[in-house]
Amino acid sequence: MVTLPHDDIYQLVREPIDMAAQIRLVRGPEDGAIVTFDGFVRNQSHNRATLYLDYEAYESMALAKMREIGLQIHEKYSIHRVAIVHRLGRLEIGETSVFIAVSAPHRAAAFDACRFAIDTLKRTVPIWKKECFEDGAVWADGELPPVPAATPRAKPAS
């Protein structure tokens, strides 16, 4: 089993994300590349002007799933350190909601791992956003996480 480097970063925060600080924290002398993903609030959704977004999470599970993503990318790619930070609460247009930084000796692994991390986060981490418009608010469309279809020990239907 691969253990997570204890200097990886997995956080849910309610304040603006300090991206430069995260980049400094994943950067090591043995690295040659850092790839980052900065996801931020867009000013429209389906051609409706967005006022702001409100994010909530199942915090304990979201952190567990974020760590799981870290474990997966350490297993799959030759990377050094990972930072995955997601912000919760009310976010204005242009503010960063999710930030990922991956360091690696070589760029290809960092690109691949960063892409895998954001794609997996969007499918499996229990976080939700409410889009607030002039005339009301709606929960954003999302993705249904993959779930085991049946428990292995379940009795067959009789």
Next chain:
Amino acid sequence: MPPVSQTIRVTVLFFGRLKDVAGHAEDSAEFSDAATIEQLFALYAARYPELAKYRSSVVASRNQEFAAWDTPLRSGDEVAFLPPVSGG
């Protein structure tokens, strides 16, 4: 002698639009006999008929792990009903 049934008590969490439909984020439920996550959802769907509409677009977790609908409940479990996730 019939087996002694034990009360199963679980914590139930609702998120996103399910929280709006159920009207609260957290509840606790009790079963006097064996029950599954599916039965737990049915209990709330009976209480809040609007909730039943979401059955096909909900996943469940048990103790912070995604879980199949036929997962048996154990006392002390934390079960959450999760709508499609939209983080990022």
